Every structure is written in C-alpha cells, then in structure tokens.
Amino acid sequence: MAINEKTSADPVRQSAPACPAQPASADPSQAVLKTTRRDFLKAGGMLSMSSLMGTAALMAQSDDAHAAIEWAEHFQKNYRLMTAEEKAEAKARLERRYSGEYGKEVTVDTTEAQPGVLMGYALNIRKCIGCRRCVHACVAENNQSRGKDRPGEKIEWIQVLRMERGKFEQEKMNHGYPEGLGIQVGGNAYTPAGQVLEGQYHYNPEKVPEEDATYMPIACMQCEKPPCVKVCPVRTTYREPDGVVVIDYNWCIGCRMCMGACPYWARRLNVTNPVLPKEEMNPVTHYLGNRPRMRGVVEKCHWCLQRSRHGRYPACVEVCPVGARKFGNLLDPESEVSKILARKNVFRLKAELNTFPKFFYFYD
Amino acid sequence: MKKIATFATVLAICGGGLYTVIAAENAAEQPATAAAPAEPLVCFESRKGASEVTQRDLKPGWPNVKCSPTTGAALWYGDPFDGTVPMGKMPGLENLPEGHALVKPRSEKLALMPLCGTSCHNGVGPQFTPPTLPKDKKPTPIPTMAGMVPDLANFQHGRDRIWCLDCHHATKRNMLVDNFGDPVSFDQPQLLCGKCHGDKLRDWRDGIHGKRIGEFASDGKKRWFTCTECHNPHNVQDGLRNKGFIQLQPEPSPQLPKGMADASHEKLHPIPQH
Numbered sequence: 001m002a003i004n005e006k007t008s009a010d011p012v013r014q015s016a017p018a019c020p021a022q023p024a025s026a027d028p029s030q031a032v033l034k035t036t037r038r039d040f041l042k043a044g045g046m047l048s049m050s051s052l053m054g055t056a057a058l059m060a061q062s063d064d065a066h067a068a069i070e071w072a073e074h075f076q077k078n079y080r081l082m083t084a085e086e087k088a089e090a091k092a093r094l095e096r097r098y099s100g101e102y103g104k105e106v107t108v109d110t111t112e113a114q115p116g117v118l119m120g121y122a123l124n125i126r127k128c129i130g131c132r133r134c135v136h137a138c139v140a141e142n143n144q145s146r147g148k149d150r151p152g153e154k155i156e157w158i159q160v161l162r163m164e165r166g167k168f169e170q171e172k173m174n175h176g177y178p179e180g181l182g183i184q185v186g187g188n189a190y191t192p193a194g195q196v197l198e199g200q201y202h203y204n205p206e207k208v209p210e211e212d213a214t215y216m217p218i219a220c221m222q223c224e225k226p227p228c229v230k231v232c233p234v235r236t237t238y239r240e241p242d243g244v245v246v247i248d249y250n251w252c253i254g255c256r257m258c259m260g261a262c263p264y265w266a267r268r269l270n271v272t273n274p275v276l277p278k279e280e281m282n283p284v285t286h287y288l289g290n291r292p293r294m295r296g297v298v299e300k301c302h303w304c305l306q307r308s309r310h311g312r313y314p315a316c317v318e319v320c321p322v323g324a325r326k327f328g329n330l331l332d333p334e335s336e337v338s339k340i341l342a343r344k345n346v347f348r349l350k351a352e353l354n355t356f357p358k359f360f361y362f363y364d
Numbered sequence: 365m366k367k368i369a370t371f372a373t374v375l376a377i378c379g380g381g382l383y384t385v386i387a388a389e390n391a392a393e394q395p396a397t398a399a400a401p402a403e404p405l406v407c408f409e410s411r412k413g414a415s416e417v418t419q420r421d422l423k424p425g426w427p428n429v430k431c432s433p434t435t436g437a438a439l440w441y442g443d444p445f446d447g448t449v450p451m452g453k454m455p456g457l458e459n460l461p462e463g464h465a466l467v468k469p470r471s472e473k474l475a476l477m478p479l480c481g482t483s484c485h486n487g488v489g490p491q492f493t494p495p496t497l498p499k500d501k502k503p504t505p506i507p508t509m510a511g512m513v514p515d516l517a518n519f520q521h522g523r524d525r526i527w528c529l530d531c532h533h534a535t536k537r538n539m540l541v542d543n544f545g546d547p548v549s550f551d552q553p554q555l556l557c558g559k560c561h562g563d564k565l566r567d568w569r570d571g572i573h574g575k576r577i578g579e580f581a582s583d584g585k586k587r588w589f590t591c592t593e594c595h596n597p598h599n600v601q602d603g604l605r606n607k608g609f610i611q612l613q614p615e616p617s618p619q620l621p622k623g624m625a626d627a628s629h630e631k632l633h634p635i636p637q638h
Contacts, residue, residue: 104424104425127609129609129611129612130614131437131612131613131614131615132614132615132616132617133432133437133439133615135615135618136432136439136615136616137439137440140430140439140440141440148619151619151620151621151622151623152619152622153619154618154619156618159618199630200627200630200631201617201618201627201630202617202618202620202626202627202630203614203617203630204614204616204617205614206613207611207612207613207614208611208612208613208614209609209611279425283425283426308580311579311580311581311584312444312578312579312580313444313576313577313578313579313580315440315441317577317580318440318441318444318577319437319438319439319440319441320575321409321410321411321437321575321594321609321612322410322575322594322609323573323574323575323576323589323594326571326572327580328571328580328582329580329581329582332581332582334582334583335580335581335582336570336571336572336580336582339570339571339572340572343572344572
C-alpha cells in the first residue's frame with residue numbers, strides 16, 4: 001500500500017493524465033475492479049488454456065511410462081487416505097517404475113499390520129561388541145543411499161556409539177573435591193565415562209570389542225508417543241497399528257521438523273539424489289518401508305516392514321554375530337521380547353521424555 | 365567473453381576429472397567380474413573358524429547371503445535356512461512344530477572329525493578295557509594333539525578345573541558326553557554345555573541368549589545357532605574381555621560430517637578428567 005501511495009504521488013505519473021488505465025468512474029474501487037477484471041479474465045483464460053494444453057500434452061504422452069508415472073505420483077493422496085484400489089494402483093505404478101529403473105523385477109508390498117501383533121525390540125547392551133554388522137546389514141536390506149564422494153550421500157540408520165568404560169579407582173579416591181574450600185562436599189573415585197551419551201561414532205580399531213569400551217547401538221525406537229509424529233506438518237509420518245512409525249515418502253516435504261524433534265537422532269534426510277547401484281538394490285520392498293527414496297525426503301528405521309510383516313526377523317537381528325539383538329511380538333507372552341521384559345534388567349533410552357519406546361536395552 | 369572462457373575451463377576440468385573417475389571404475393570392475401566365477405565367495409557367520417556360508421544365487425539378483433567386502437562376514441541373509449538340518453531332540457522344545465527348529469551341522473566344519481574315533485582314539489586297546497582314566501585331571505600334553513588343536517597348549521576353559529574327558533566321550537571320540545555318560549552329537553553341543561551352564565541353556569532355549577534367525581513368531585521356523593558356532597569351546601572368554609566372544613575386525617565407520625578431515629573431535633572428553 002505504501003508503495004502505491006508513493007507512486008500516485010509521483011509527479012511524473014501525475015503529469016501524464018492520458019494514461020488509458022485511468023479510472024472512468026468516480027468510484028475508485030469500481031474502476032479498479034472493472035479494469036483489472038478484464039485483465040484478470042484475460043490472464044485467467046491464458047492460464048487455463050496453457051494448463052489445459054499442459055494436461056493435454058501429458059495425457060498425449062501417456063504411453064511414455066515415465067511421464068504418466070510422474071503425473072500420477074504428483075496427484076496421489078496421502079497413503080492413509082488412499083482406498084484399496086488407489087493403493088493397488090500406486091503399487092503397480094511403483095513396481096513398473098522401479099523395475100525399469102533398476103533393471104530387475106521389483107515388488108512393492110502393501111501388506112497391512114497383522115492383527116494381534118505389536119512389535120518390540122530388545123538389545124543386550126552387555127553383549128554388543130561394536131562390530132557394526134547391523135549397520136551394514138540394514139544398508140543392504142533397506143536401499144539407503146551409499147555414495148562415497150559427497151557429504152550426506154552415505155546414509156546409515158543405525159549408529160553404534162563407543163563409550164569409555166567407567167570404573168572406580170583407588171588412586172582417584174581423593175579426586176572430585178572442590179579445591180581450597182576446606183570442606184568435603186562429596187568426592188568421586190569414579191571415572192565419569194559412560195555416564196552420558198557422549199562417545200565416538202567413528203571409532204575404527206583393528207579388532208573389537210576393545211577392552212576399555214562399551215558399545216551402544218542406537219536407531220529408531222518406534223516410540224508409542226513419537227515426537228516426530230507430533231511435529232510433522234503434513235502428517236506423512238505416523239504410527240502403524242503394529243507399533244512401527246512409518247513415513248509415506250511421497251508426502252514428505254523435507255522440512256526436517258521430525259529430525260529436530262527426535263530425541264534419538266534416528267532420522268536421516270536425503271540431501272542428495274540417493275546413490276543406489278542397480279546390482280545392490282534389494283528388489284523386495286514395502287511401500288512404507290525400504291522402497292527407493294527420492295531426494296529431499298526423510299527416512300528412518302522401520303524394523304524391516306517388508307520382512308517383519310511377513311513374520312521374518314529384521315535384517316539387523318539376523319546378522320548380529322553375538323545375538324545381542326532380539327525381536328518379537330509384545331502381545332505374545334512366549335516371545336523373546338516378552339520373556340526378556342519378564343526376566344532381565346531392562347531400561348529404555350531417555351525414558352524421562354515419556355516417548356515410551358518399544359526398543360528396550362537389557363543386560364544379563 | 366572472460367566469463368565464457370572461465371566456464372569452459374571449469375567444464376573441461378570437470379570433464380577430465382569425470383573421465384579419469386569412470387576409467388578408474390572400469391579398471392576396478394574388470395578384474396572383479398573376471399575373478400568372480402573362479403572361486404565361490406565364502407563368508408563366516410558368527411565367528412571366524414566356525415560356520416560358513418558359500419554365496420550363490422537363489423534366483424537372479426537374489427543371493428542366499430551377502431558377504432562384507434571389508435571383513436568377509438555374512439551381512440545379509442536371503443535364505444536363513446540354507447544348509448540346515450532338524451535340531452533333533454531337545455528337552456524343553458517339544459512344543460515346537462515338527463521341523464521348526466533347525467541347526468547347521470557343526471560336524472561338517474570340524475576337520476578332524478572323520479579321523480577322531482577311528483585312527484587314534486578308536487576305543488580299543490589294553491588301557492580302555494576296562495577304561496583306566498587318570499585321577500588328577502591333568503593329562504600329559506601329547507604333542508600331536510596340541511599340534512592339531514592349538515588352543516590346547518594354553519587351555520583356558522574351566523581354568524584347570526575341567527579337562528578333555530569332561531566334555532569328550534571317553535571311548536567314542538567323535539562324540540561329546542552328557543551328564544549320564546551317554547554320547548552326544550557334535551551337532552548338539554547345547555546338551556553338553558548345559559551340564560554346567562544351566563542358566564545359559566534356559567535362556568538359549570527361550571531365545572534370550574544366543575542367536576536365532578528366520579521367523580520371529582514364538583513357534584515360527586527358525587535356525588538356531590548352537591553354542592560352538594559363537595563360542596570357541598576350548599577358549600570361551602578369549603582373555604582380553606569378559607564377553608565370551610573372540611575379537612574381530614569391525615565394519616567400516618560412518619561417513620564423516622561435511623568439512624571434517626577426521627573424527628578426532630570425538631576423542632576430546634567433554635567432561636574434564638580428574
């Protein structure tokens with residue numbers, strides 16, 4: 001408004017009254033409406049014409065599979081709002097596209113949550129030797145980007161944290177007192193390592209486990225009250241009935257709100273175009289799980305939905321050489337996880353945040 | 365004009381760089397494809413020297429196992445039941461449906477097995493009928509035996525409280541022995557180990573201790589990893605660390621954050637050390 005007032009007060013403008021856009025009526029609002037309506041209709045007509053032509057062009061190219069797929073993908077609904085037919089259509093479309101892109105027969109599963117199943121996970125923190133085999137099994141299974149050249153091209157969902165082992169030491173008995181006060185307010189013979197979640201992710205010794213280290217793998221905890229779901233502005237991430245928090249990649253806008261909200265550093269953004277070589281691509285995929293992602297969407301662990309919805313253990317459980325990883329149905333009292341909860345010492349990471357993870361750490 | 369010139373130079377440099385990269389990749393690929401059919405890829409499963417899998421394609425583009433190029437460990441299972449046989453009779457697992465408990469036979473991997481019980485310890489001879497065994501559980505070291513099984517030179521399991529014939533059958537050396545003196549197959553070491561480690565046997569039976577792969581449902585079809593697939597029975601604790609597991613090479617570390625040459629920042633302790 002301020003700019004308009006300024007231009008109307010411009011002496012150059014005022015000295016040119018023969019301008020055809022000058023209002024004919026005394027009522028300025030009507031006048032403006034009249035002239036702009038013509039322009040508006042003209043522009044609107046042009047716009048609709050061009051969009052119709054664009055549509056026509058897209059429709060005419062419908063035998064070009066790529067264009068048709070792009071077209072359909074842009075207009076598909078949020079996965080939770082899709083009807084069964086729309087899901088089947090999306091599945092067929094994705095299978096066709098991925099099979100073409102990766103040069104092998106790719107299946108996109110849309111199996112729903114199975115009734116009577118609430119998935120749970122337990123990890124024996126005392127057994128973990130920090131070999132990172134779970135990390136790489138996850139990458140082999142879940143089609144993450146695995147480039148090497150540019151930062152952000154290599155995506156791993158599991159992080160293994162190396163923490164120093166704390167211990168009580170005789171020579172530290174007098175340490176930890178404030179100096180010069182003369183009053184003893186509490187000492188500390190304990191080496192305060194391993195007390196906080198500070199440690200090394202990039203450790204690379206010749207052999208693990210190291211003598212003075214403890215290892216703590218961290219991935220998505222599949223919270224019962226997930227902060228990431230609360231903050232998602234497009235509601236593309238949500239909790240499935242079997243307890244897994246999933247992402248409809250097509251509706252993700254890459255705003256990274258969920259990454260900020262997650263207290264477990266579990267979510268990753270595809271900053272670059274994902275690097276996924278054809279021969280390494282896993283052709284058995286799930287729509288909400290490991291189907292290839294695009295640039296600018298967030299991804300995270302989903303307990304290998306493409307496997308676990310069909311009763312199979314997640315990939316990380318199967319490769320753990322020490323059997324520290326346990327997976328099962330929390331509603332089945334005979335399952336591994338239920339028995340661990342009944343029998344072992346269990347804790348949840350950052351339990352004070354009330355996120356209620358279904359990922360439990362335990363020790364013998 | 366100057367701009368175009370710089371742009372062209374940049375393009376030329378990039379193009380040159382790209383060409384060398386592609387050329388290098390091609391060069392790296394060629395020997396790999398040439399060598400692949402020559403010898404099959406074998407990867408170890410839990411620990412080196414125990415069970416192994418040979419990689420093969422179940423169907424095009426779907427191998428039974430993927431091996432780590434760095435460490436040679438099994439990284440991903442396409443078929444968790446590859447090379448397995450039924451576990452056999454196991455007390456406490458009677459309720460499992462038939463054929464749902466599978467193991468990989470250990471005897472295939474034990475190189476000395478065909479010789480044991482036939483060549484040296486064949487169970488006949490003057491001192492075996494009736495068996496006269498030493499009373500002090502401190503056998504005289506036999507160089508031949510120690511040469512074949514290096515772990516025996518510094519035998520750790522039990523810290524001198526147990527000896528060979530507490531686990532190996534006295535007259536049938538290709539078998540182990542259970543609490544009642546009955547022979548136990550090398551494929552079922554849990555029946556032997558549970559003699560002393562009963563708590564671990566109970567946890568193993570419930571799936572809390574050890575490793576199982578396959579279907580996660582409590583009555584699902586699973587391959588169970590037996591004791592000796594993960595633990596070296598002659599040296600379980602491996603000295604260095606009290607975890608019952610031999611040290612191995614880790615898989616590569618994650619990508620460094622943008623602009624960081626190394627991860628030395630991680631080694632600075634955030635809490636001042638006393």
